[in-house]
Amino acid sequence: MPALLQVKDLKTYFYLEEGVVKAVDGISYDVQEGETLALVGESGCGKSVSALSLLRLIPIPPGRIVTGEVLFDGDDILKLNDDELRKVRGNRIAMVFQEPMTSLNPVLTIGKQITEALELHLRLDRGAATARAIQLLEMVGVAEAERRISDYPHQFSGGMRQRVMIAMAMACNPRLLIADEPTTALDVTIQAQVLEVMARLSREFGTAVIIITHNLGVVARYADRVAVMYAGKIIESSTAENVYGDPRHPYTLGLLNSVPKLHQAAGEKLMPIEGSPPDMVRLPPGCSFYPRCTFRIDQCKEEYPPLQIVAENHYAACWVDVTKGRPSKNGN
């Protein structure tokens, strides 16, 4: 069975005064029906831009999707005209954003905002749409949904707003849900509530999920597969077990070593990744991680390593085999 979503060699560049930012620079991945894929990386690595590109939500200019294919359910989204695109957005592919306050319209009631999609995409009449909206709010755990449907966004707390966003996203029963840092702005106990709601709905409805986050714990708890991004490229991808248990890229290894772990008794020193994330306008010529890498060899300085298979179902973009330890010759 072909994958639900196939992204092939996607490139999204931003043309700024300072130069060209290759925010997404040739990434490819698949999402299968019903699975949860996590795109992980630090700020500026291109994870959000790559997700926004899937629905062509990039501001043009300065941005532009330079090349690539986004095959969803047989259609290339990048080739659709505006009408066709509108039928996909919020319908077959839905999105949940990081900041629920800025992505909800402050002057419309919650009910109005949920029913809008239902009336538009599913052609429900007012009454049926309202009934469905109440049902959706109950599904995501908003208490007294019947009354709250006529409330405005500011009357909801942060966690409740994010539940409303999820209800809106699930309104048309999408095949794919893209969640961009859905719980970053929330407290841990509320984060746990919201993520559980999302996971439950995706299980119940068989919705595939792309979750974008920098939180390695959230990924470990909810993702089936993981793609790690650095400087616009996917540098490692595999199942969650493989990426955490057997990381093959020095950056992934560095990230995992640098976070303190709740379940481990304290005492050991953390091993940070030295240096700073790269300046996206002036990336080094070879591997973007070269300046910070402890495994680097001379080849890394010149040539960008391709994403290649390193074990079954496990891909990494590195010239060095990190399982063999640090090379004796350091390419300084």
Place this chain on the structure above:
Amino acid sequence: MATETVAPARNGQSAESEALVDVRNLKIYFPVMAGFLISRKIAENKAVDDITFSVKRGETLGLVGESGCGKSTTGRAILQLYRPTDGHIYFEGTDLGSLRGNDLRRMRRRMQMIFQDPYASLNPRMSIRDIIGEPLTIHNLGNKSERRERVAELMRIVGLNPYYASRFPHEFSGGQRQRIGVARALAVSPDFIVCDEPVSALDVSIQAQIINLLEELQEQFGLTYLFIAHDLAVVRHISDRVVVMYLGHLMEMADRNEIYDNPLHPYTKALLSAVPIPDPVLERKRERIILTGEVPSSLRPPRGCVFHTRCPIAIDECRQVVPEWREAAPGHWVACHRV
């Protein structure tokens, strides 16, 4: 780093001998004002409501809780940025609330703060030299050339090249800015630093750099930290002891490993269970306690135990009576009727 030779008189409070900072029955209520032209107090926001704990000399005390629980207010109150509504804060036995003017300023030299947001906490129109040197000017330490010298030394201590002293904050990355914030806090050789979410605005790979730096500085200069954070994994790593706060009240306090391995309070248990661990194999086996409901407003805190509205094991007593803050086991404090 020379520490001042202050021989404070013990004011008869029952402080543990090694306590550097002693917080006793601290209450901080903020008035809520309303009205046009003539505003009057319509309510009270009980940000901190009767908390007692101490910070031992040389330790890192982690203070955790969710937003709005009063953890930052507590940190700021210790530095006398807020005046307590009630209760006392002792620093080496001196009641800070009794100090005014020059006495207070002299004491403030020994207590500094590192802020959360390295973008908002540095004045964009001041050079790094002026930012780090400002506390020296305020406290009138050294002449101009000595200050320059000291700024260069501080920059080296926190891992910045003194060559960049005349640059401005926007020329530095988030991690470097936080190093500048640390250098500024160290400038006057304090004994005690309140670190208010010092790494939560930073990228994961940079957080570890700053955590390691704080640990090294503590060792080098014998610093005492109050480390305020919401990230429980970071707190476990850096703290010697941990205090858990909820809606202005202390819930539990114990040694770091004790509180993580043997949490007594239902809120601590839920909080720990809510944090996902970066290990998919372990995650699958973990029991999850998902709290229902949300944190109530501190304008209308629940009666009795403030946690009872979300507590999975609350009984009638919890709805009526505020649980006592008591030592359930040596060094392990908890406020819960069910423990």
